[in-house]
Amino acid sequence: MVSGRVSHDSRIRSGNFMSVDSKKPPERADRVTIRTVAAHAGVSVAAVSKVMRNAYGVSDSLRARVTGSIEELGYRPSRAARGLRGQTFTIGVLLIDIRNPFLPEVIAGVNAVLGPSHYQAMIGVGEARMQLETSLIESMIDYKMDGLIMVAPRLPSEIITRFAAQIPIVAVGYHDPTADGFDTINADDQRGAEIAIESLLECGYRDIEMISQRAREGHKVSVVRQREIGYRRAMQRAGFGSSAPITNIPLESPMREETIRKFLARSDRPRAIFCWSDIDAIVVMSMAAEMGVRVPEDLAVVGYDNSSIAALGLVNLASIDQSGRELGQTATRTLLSRIEGRSEAVHILQMPSLVARRSLIVNRL
Amino acid sequence: MVSGRVSHDSRIRSGNFMSVDSKKPPERADRVTIRTVAAHAGVSVAAVSKVMRNAYGVSDSLRARVTGSIEELGYRPSRAARGLRGQTFTIGVLLIDIRNPFLPEVIAGVNAVLGPSHYQAMIGVGEARMQLETSLIESMIDYKMDGLIMVAPRLPSEIITRFAAQIPIVAVGYHDPTADGFDTINADDQRGAEIAIESLLECGYRDIEMISQRAREGHKVSVVRQREIGYRRAMQRAGFGSSAPITNIPLESPMREETIRKFLARSDRPRAIFCWSDIDAIVVMSMAAEMGVRVPEDLAVVGYDNSSIAALGLVNLASIDQSGRELGQTATRTLLSRIEGRSEAVHILQMPSLVARRSLIVNRL
């Protein structure tokens, strides 16, 4: 492989090929470094660095002079170089998948907290593949980012713990209250599911089922499992036995549609369903509409996440709100506190709430 | 501000406080560096570096020994350090906003191309604020990322050009075929709008209007403007004059809903509308449903982006598909070619297509 470094064009364009400036083609404009600033302000490099980090031992006059030069020259410290020694003031955010409308909320929360600070967020998308997820985490560590927020990671707890030895980590949407290497921030998914079921019961429905997703590795830590647990507990408490039925629907088309169609066509189809996620609920509702199954007259539906789509008039899906925004904010604050030195793990549970909409209530009756 | 570096707990936990290992608390496990590898393999640092970059001048035996050691030690080069000298093998992706369901497609395209390579994508979210957008770009430059993909940037062309002097840039969803500092990849938004209008005309609709968005700075380069141009041209060609009506709806609630309501209540409400984006189209459809305006019987709707929501049975919105995935792929390939040395700007236009759905066609008539 030839490294084709020389740009023919630049040769041609430079017209006079005997030009004087033929020291070396710098191509990119020379960077303003901390040294440039130091020279301009007539102080040492160390002094500038101190001002930047507002460290102890700078007089007002020196600070003024240096900040003046920084301003004037438009100096920005190199994050790469910073990473080699100290902090980068960057936190990495790892998303499983960017399609889920719940995630933007979390990001918004992260940015809201980070905004006023001098930290910035960089996002990686794992696409639910453990391999990619792992390599993204490693990259973020290799960039010397200051901390990591992992949203609904696929990785098992031990591996996350191992990474957490190298970089502060807080996981969102990952239930492991026993983890002591990293923090977790969650909505109480068990309780959320209970609320969903309780509200269905209150509306008078008795014949209730849950639509879930077959988790690949059957993580107990996964939010999916947690919601199943809550569902079963609420059903049991209402006197329906300890193993209320759950229908798993696959992630991929066309099996997905096939399974839903079969479910909706069942002669013993339940009167109400609780879906582990809005995206599933909406697909079910869409197919119900196609098949002439009326919502909520024939089938009541409660979803999860209260995503923006659920709120649309066309959809009008009752859903459990877990406030992704708030999760993002809390996660960020927790991470910052860990970056600042906390070492005991913290596990926070937020309380979700029901947003009632038409899919739940048969109105005017 | 005290820098609270010392961890009390580690002291307490280490039991015997006179322990021998009291050189310095390293806390984080010592990193495997290129030097570790060199020592382990019994070669020079330079040799290892050469192997890593598969540069010229390494014998098979040396390469084997080094790769062996790398494997054994689990060595990963520090991206931070790399950034200080050479490439980081990271490309930055800048999104205006993460809520728009069109963007995940683009990301998926980017990742698809990057997957097999040793490059990785890091995403920043600008939230449509120029300030944040600018600072994210600067961060990415300061990280010495190898290139930038900007999706629907807000920044004016001159500023992007200035950034492009420091880092290879390709812009997606940004029409400026005259830019010579950076590349642009677009779906042909003018043509897309024309296709939408033509299909409405073919269905027999004559009374057509466009629902658009008041662009802040009225960029000619913005996709919104481009679609307006296409709309007007198609209308003119059909004999409706050169300034077919456009209704602008605001971005923020509650003015947004207010404006739409007013539009739908108009006595001279058009028979068909073309929305510059699915997200707007869907809100209009939702409010139409609430107000008893039937789609498509009373109002035909064509959207733009063919986002996943449009395809839902409940929504069934006809839309112009600009294949975000393909845009992402093309953008990535274009960027890589620029990183590899190309210096002439390239401007690519992809052809969009209509996906017909129920919102367009009054069926069985």
Add this chain to the structure above:
DNA sequence: CCATTTGTGTAGAACGTTCTCCGTATAACG
């Protein structure tokens, strides 16, 4: 057999920060 080329490997200077020591000058104290 000497001069040149080619192949293989190493030394060591960057890259742009941070941060630990150290000097100094001035202030405070007895």
Add this chain to the structure above:
DNA sequence: CGTTATACGGAGAACGTTCTACACAAATGG
């Protein structure tokens, strides 16, 4: 006035790579 703090500023060693320049050996050519 001598001693000790205290405040301020600078020198210079890291940090982990890349990459140029060079050394050395073996091969090639005349």
